[in-house]
């Protein structure tokens with residue numbers, strides 16, 4: 001699934017770099033280094049990382065005739081190093097429900113990602129309560145209910161336009177009552193001002209914290225890998241307002257720019273915890289740099 005999901009990026013890195021070489025190999029000179037650099041840049045990994053990989057190849061191979069495999073192995077190692085981070089998945093509460101707040105710009109894939117996370121937790125034997133905290137969008141709440149029923153999760157909803165914090169409060173309450181393992185709470189994806197957003201998320205945090213002292217345990221930012229610089233700027237507002245703890249990077253199947261994981265991690269100073277590679281609930285995997293790079297070069 002990961003391999004399929006990353007096919008577009010894989011084709012760019014693997015196939016295009018292979019195409020630079022003839023069967024008998026090729027001399028590593030400035031021209032080849034520049035061609036490799038250009039391909040790396042097209043994955044959106046950023047100039048810094050692309051330079052770092054290019055320098056490593058130059059250091060190891062300049063002036064020698066090499067084969068594709070030598071170079072690909074080199075790129076894979078270096079890229080995995082650039083993506084390295086904690087292996088830990090979601091930080092689960094020591095006791096009682098783990099509360100996860102999910103934030104992000106509308107359209108980034110928030111609803112879908114919550115369905116995917118629900119499925120992921122249920123697959124591991126956890127019970128899940130959902131809080132449909134995006135009370136501004138009736139459709140989102142409706143969609144989440146359909147997922148909850150299909151996946152076997154309990155859902156708490158509010159009236160259209162009602163206070164998201166009250167939904168959050170009731171969802172955590174339900175989680176405690178049912179002794180659920182995980183409570184996942186949706187939030188609004190469109191607020192006019194940064195101040196509004198901040199006020200609302202603060203209030204949600206406050207009411208959640210009243211119920212469970214160290215909650216929310218995670219605040220996940222859902223980010224569309226295909227949204228480009230503009231999407232990143234918008235998402236910055238959410239991450240600044242919400243004190244996020246990690247990123248769910250969606251739609252990696254829709255882009256050859258899978259290298260974007262590297263600058264995103266840097267820009268947000270947050271680990272990428274999960275990646276979305278399709279529209280179905282099972283199209284979510286934990287982000288593991290090694291598995292990710294293996295899939296790119298398989």
Ligand code: GDP
Pocket residue numbers: 104105106107108109110111112113140189250251252253254275276277278279283
């Ligand atoms: P929200 O507005 O942030 O709640 O976004 P939705 O969850 O409704 O998703 C917006 C669109 O993106 C929908 O058509 C989803 O099916 C699609 N989508 C979400 N995640 C992924 C993904 O990982 N891959 C692909 N290809 N599509 C996705």
